[in-house]
Amino acid sequence: MAAPDRRLNIAWWALRIGLAIEQLVAGSDKFFNKLADWGMYLSPLATHMIPVEPSHFMRAIGIVEILLGTCLLTRWTKFASYAVMLWLIGIAINLVTTGMFYDLALRDCEVAIAAFALAQLSTFRERSSALERRAQTQGETR
Numbered sequence: 001m002a003a004p005d006r007r008l009n010i011a012w013w014a015l016r017i018g019l020a021i022e023q024l025v026a027g028s029d030k031f032f033n034k035l036a037d038w039g040m041y042l043s044p045l046a047t048h049m050i051p052v053e054p055s056h057f058m059r060a061i062g063i064v065e066i067l068l069g070t071c072l073l074t075r076w077t078k079f080a081s082y083a084v085m086l087w088l089i090g091i092a093i094n095l096v097t098t099g100m101f102y103d104l105a106l107r108d109c110e111v112a113i114a115a116f117a118l119a120q121l122s123t124f125r126e127r128s129s130a131l132e133r134r135a136q137t138q139g140e141t142r
Contacts, residue, residue: 005128012125015118019084020072022111027065030058041104043097072118078126081119088112 029035038061039054050057068087071080088108095105 008121008124012118012121015114015121016072016077019081019111019115019118020069023065023069023072023084027062027067027069029062030065031062033058041095041098041101043094045097046094078119078122081115081122085112085115085119088115 030038033055038058042050042054042057047054052060064087068080068084071077072084074080089112092105092108092112095101095108
């Protein structure tokens with residue numbers, strides 16, 4: 001990558017690793033329920049809608065977050081970034097409907113913006129790599 005692109009690459013890696021760790025840690029804790037009582041963050045609306053106990057539901061949520069964190073570290077970074085963004089917006093909506101936790105909802109919206117930025121940087125990297133490959137191929141055929 002060219003010099004200006006190198007800085008974008010560093011930002012891409014920082015977002016990718018940071019978001020993956022956040023999803024893996026939060027998901028693991030929701031599965032094992034060691035750091036927080038995650039069930040208290042479920043809105044009454046959600047607890048009435050889900051057909052299982054909140055603790056079982058939060059374990060499933062943990063599995064989804066672990067999968068999303070893992071996908072961020074694979075070749076599906078762009079797709080996973082959009083999924084994380086939507087996931088966090090859903091969590092923020094849930095938090096707002098509790099009538100509490102507005103600070104956490106705001107934080108999740110900000111992290112969702114970071115996930116969107118990672119998706120956009122991933123698109124830029126893909127296009128940049130494709131252009132470089134095309135330029136190399138054209139240079140070899142001349």
